[in-house]
Amino acid sequence: MVRSLGPAFAAETVEVADRYLSARLLDDLA
Amino acid sequence: MSLPRDRYRQWLVIRWPASRPERMVRRATPSCSATPGACNPTDDPGAGLARDREIAAGLAFPRPILAVRPRLQSILLGPGRCARQRWRFSPGGGGDWRIGMCAGARSLVERAEIATSPGAVGLRLRRRAVRLVHADLRAALLTESNGTRASVCHGHRFRRLRVLVVPVRPRSVGLVLEHPPRAARSITSWLAGYRQSAAVDAADPCRRASLVMLRRLQLQAWASSHAGHQKWSAR
Numbered sequence: 001m002v003r004s005l006g007p008a009f010a011a012e013t014v015e016v017a018d019r020y021l022s023a024r025l026l027d028d029l030a
Numbered sequence: 031m032s033l034p035r036d037r038y039r040q041w042l043v044i045r046w047p048a049s050r051p052e053r054m055v056r057r058a059t060p061s062c063s064a065t066p067g068a069c070n071p072t073d074d075p076g077a078g079l080a081r082d083r084e085i086a087a088g089l090a091f092p093r094p095i096l097a098v099r100p101r102l103q104s105i106l107l108g109p110g111r112c113a114r115q116r117w118r119f120s121p122g123g124g125g126d127w128r129i130g131m132c133a134g135a136r137s138l139v140e141r142a143e144i145a146t147s148p149g150a151v152g153l154r155l156r157r158r159a160v161r162l163v164h165a166d167l168r169a170a171l172l173t174e175s176n177g178t179r180a181s182v183c184h185g186h187r188f189r190r191l192r193v194l195v196v197p198v199r200p201r202s203v204g205l206v207l208e209h210p211p212r213a214a215r216s217i218t219s220w221l222a223g224y225r226q227s228a229a230v231d232a233a234d235p236c237r238r239a240s241l242v243m244l245r246r247l248q249l250q251a252w253a254s255s256h257a258g259h260q261k262w263s264a265r
Contacts, residue, residue: 007130009208013250017142020243024145 127247129254139250142243151240 127143128136144150 003114007118009250010131010254014131014138016243016246017139020142020239021138021145023239029045 127254128252131254139247143247146240146244146247151237 127139131139
């Protein structure tokens with residue numbers, strides 16, 4: 001279960017990190 | 031990968047059969063509570079599960095989730111007693127989140143990790159400020175059923191609380207609850223409940239995206255560092 005969870009979770013972590021950094025960037029520019 | 035045997039015993043795994051969600055099967059070895067005297071190491075796990083069900087029965091969105099916490103602690107610590115856990119800033123506490131990531135992904139997540147450092151988000155590691163991170167915005171401790179009911183995993187009896195919730199389907203609770211759009215709703219509910227028990231620093235709600243990202247890094251570290259271990263991957 002964890003083995004199958006790992007790649008999916010990692011892929012989503014990358015997506016979340018991307019959105020998070022983009023939002024932070026917008027906040028900084030505002 | 032091999033891990034010391036005693037390390038497993040500090041993890042709590044809940045399997046949630048989708049066909050019978052009322053039958054949560056818990057595999058855990060109670061060790062000791064964060065609060066001295068709050069846990070009997072020989073406590074009956076079945077009794078804990080019964081308490082979980084009792085607590086879960088009283089929860090539903092959009093009721094403030096944290097309202098359950100004083101009740102939970104009164105059960106564990108005795109009437110009128112309420113203790114809070116301390117946050118120790120260790121984003122890699124479960125292992126190394128970099129395992130299995132390609133260079134591009136690693137670079138991106140590393141930048142997110144830097145952005146969530148206490149200095150970057152204006153968090154001082156004083157107790158009041160950090161409680162909101164660890165004890166009260168711990169979305170990984172929530173489970174939900176049919177998208178309408180929320181319940182709290184009963185893990186407060188464990189000295190070093192590390193939790194992975196693995197439902198059979200559709201996806202892990204961490205994936206569901208720490209991901210928009212449900213994350214915003216659950217955080218709002220947490221804050222509403224928290225305000226019933228204690229004041230919230232005015233800046234803390236503004237940090238919620240950073241706190242969720244920080245929690246995501248911790249879960250990522252756990253999943254990455256245990257992905258190849260037979261004890262977990264065999265399930």
